[in-house]
Amino acid sequence: MFKATIEASLLKDSIEILSVLVDEARFKISKEGLSVKAVDPANVAMVSFNLESEAFEEFEGDDTEIGMDLTKINDIMGVAEKNDNIVLELKEETQKMEIHIGGFSYTLSLIDPSTIRSEPRIPQLDLAGQVILNGSEMRKAIKAAEKISDHIMLGIEDEIFYMEAEGDTDKVRLEMTRDQLIDMKAGDARSMFSLDYLSDIVKPASKSNEVELNIGKDFPIKINFEVANGKGIVNYLLAPRIEAE
Template sequence: MKVKSESSKLWKNCIGAISNLIDEAAFKFTPEGVKMEAMDPSHVALVDFNLPSKSFEEYDVEETQVLGVDLIEMDKVVSRAKKDDKFVVELDEEKNRLVLKFEGASTRRFSLPLIEVEGEETPQPELDFSTSAKIQAGIIQDGLKDASLVADNVRFGATEEKFIMGAESDTGSSQMELSKSSEGLKELKVQKPSKSMFNISYLDDIIKAVSSSDFIDIRLGSDLPIKLDMPIGDGKGQLKFLLAPRIEAE
């Protein structure tokens, strides 16, 4: 088994974001592509990573391989990638290790032991979202930074005319609005007004997976989890997160 990505940036960003939430995961390499689903230990966040074979420069996987990896250790390795490095993943069956290589001005090689990862089912719940929006990642990052000045949680809300991010505490409040004419809002569909609150730290970790210029598909409801769908691999693949809400006390 051997796969090669033209750029290491995708893996560097994705593993960096996922490893902030999840310590270990099983990657399923199939002839069609690479998949991984996992839930964080506290069952607050669900991750769904899907990168089809066509998004790779080279993809040689004849039969399905399920490879358990310590994501914390993998993140240490991929963080060493340089901007123009190509990224190669190989399986060393004899040593039961995952081999990671960076090919650029030099070729650097690392190996990680494969681990047993419990094959826990992570079914995605059926949720009746009332709002869908497509928002630039950099706008979300700014809203989170603003909210973190006054609170640990941020409230997402939507009406037919605007999308809102805000926070409030004894120390103050923050609010950011996007109208349908805002450059950072590409799409807004609202069946009925929505409002939910989420932990800023989790969202910060999730947004690190994409560039500030990328647009994120967001699904929202009232006191429902938030779903963030991010394009990866030049739009050929997807990285999805489902984050549980913080229910406000009456």
């Protein structure tokens, strides 16, 4: 069984975090809360998302797994005001999710989880460099890079974290010293990423005051941040692009 009450804005944010990579997702429900792991169709990025039961206004759940269409839930959220509470209730016999917002009740058909791409194995990575920065600062750099290129280099050099994008003729570079960052672990780090993906990922991340980046040398980047006052954890993993000579 599953019955939970959640704040509209938190549900919206959660859906956005997953929608970055997939349209449908498998939600694992347990007494502890709700978790989702998903990988995008091109196998370039994955997300791991956990929302503890304490992040909900009310939460009752037994071990089960359900599939849901994220676009549909997002559509439904359109009638919710920011401070509305949303009640989700699983109807196991009919495989429907009942969603109550104000006087509205939605009956949403679930998706057979076995038809959704199976949960990825999250690889263990030893990434030398770590940077913690404000999410909106990072978003600004990503948006600036998009103007002139489709990829961006992230790295650490001489205790300076940099994001740099190069177009055919022009270049943009943002440097942040240890003082300008929330925290830094200098290490051998320099990897290039597709702005297509990074731009989508940084959108939900930009709402967070502390975004942790773990960067290696031509390795995937790990982008971690919290939601719901630490009751929710988001981990993105994005594969690097090969740097052209």
